Amino acid sequence: MTAVTPVISIHGLHKYFGELEVLRGVDIDVRSGEVVCVIGPSGSGKSTLLRCVNLLEMPTAGTVVIEGIDMTDPETDVDAVRTRIGMVFQQFNLFPHLDVMGNLTIAQQKVLDRGQDEANEVATRMLERVGLEDKADEYPSRLSGGQQQRVAIARSLCMDPDMMLFDEPTSALDPELIGEVLDVMRGLAGDGMTMLVVTHEMGFAQHVADRVVFMDEGLIVEDGPPSQVLLNPRHERTQRFLRAVEHD
Amino acid sequence: MFLYVFTGLIVLAIVLGADWPKIRNSFFQWEVIRDMLPEVLTIGAKNTLLYTALAFAFGLVLALALALMRRSDFAPYRLFSLVYIELFRAIPALVTIILVGLGLPLAFGWSIPFGTAGKGMIGLGVVAAAYMAETIRAGIEAVPRGQMEAARSLGMSRGRAMTYIILPQAFRIIIPPLTNELVLLIKDTSLLFVIGTTPLSKELTKFARDFMTTSRNATPLTVAAIVYVIITLPMTYVVRRLEKRAGAGR
């Protein structure tokens, strides 16, 4: 049963901000272990889609089902489901008043009720995974953007999530720091993590994604393997977007 | 250059023209200063600090509750907080103090226990809370939205995210304005004389004022002023340092 139930299953998703309809009926399934990259022009609703998955935004209509649990059902314990959904933001959003170890342990202790020792042990393991075990005692402000984003990924991993959402994780980084973050993400994908990634990194989408979704004006225009969506797009709108990106 | 000469001439005129012996006699009588010690410190300054600390602690807790209510999803909380803040900022602190210290006993035949300390804590704290609530709210709003979102996405409830992520950052931001409120509060304890004091519960101003009836000159005021400066100067200095550091950090 679990093998066929998608980890993330979104149907008929609509989202309004006041009068503005930002998502206009989105359907998307992500299966276990799948890496799905979402591309599309700025303002097309990619971030909003991601934020509806863990209910940072409340969908106006439609269903968001995470591992069989309906997130929009008022009975659902949203906080509990969120621990299974890691989220990585464009602006990192590390907690500046805590050192790296504090960033990685606070939710383990306050949400998962892990003791200090266990939390530290998990945090150390995850820091090794992102290659920053020597930064445990630093404060975020003393780290480079790339290091901060890797800490943010490690912070999410400490909660043992079943899936990870990435919202343009490299867009705020200097070009020379993008690679180290993409490497960590590639490693995660290789370990079988289920990932929904909003990105402008076409190389990453082409080589790592199982599927690429092109969004425009609140709708999914094209959804298929990278070889199709990126190399032989069917829709004129997708072709235009890819041409514009190439000329960057 | 002209300004220096001009100012110098005025200062010179004052120095030459002033009746120094008379000034010294009214404001700096050593015997009076000697007579005031040590009670001006062990009673006056001690009570000023005690009332300030009590009112600040009570006011801070109340202010935090008001600030959180002000941002609540529950409209009646928001309304209550708004009305409270606007009301107690509009009324003179003196009126609130009289209300708490004298109005309540008259109305209900019940008064707040622990004398001036108890009444002062509530009376001043109720007023201070109205100001500090706005300060705390501004601090909470100065924490970037992404902090709450990151905390929530890790599974923290709103309350936990507030407690462990937002408020620690908010309080760091508002230490300077909160210290300013504390300095204002120190001075506002001088209003507590209106609710009546016993010889042992006088704060600095009341102590000095009553001493003037025996000293028959203004020296007690000088002493009180000096003690106020000694208490508040380190605080304003620390605030200035903190503000400089915060400014440099940006």
Ligand SMILES: Nc1ncnc2c1ncn2[C@@H]1O[C@H](COP(=O)(O)OP(=O)(O)O)[C@@H](O)[C@H]1O
């Ligand atoms: N909280 C919000 N309130 C109002 N409008 C919003 C809000 N968040 C996003 N929007 C609007 O929704 C549209 C889609 O935004 P977003 O999902 O961030 O797009 P993308 O991530 O693809 O750039 C934009 O027009 C944006 O201005």
Ligand SMILES: [Mg+2]
């Ligand atoms: Mg976006």
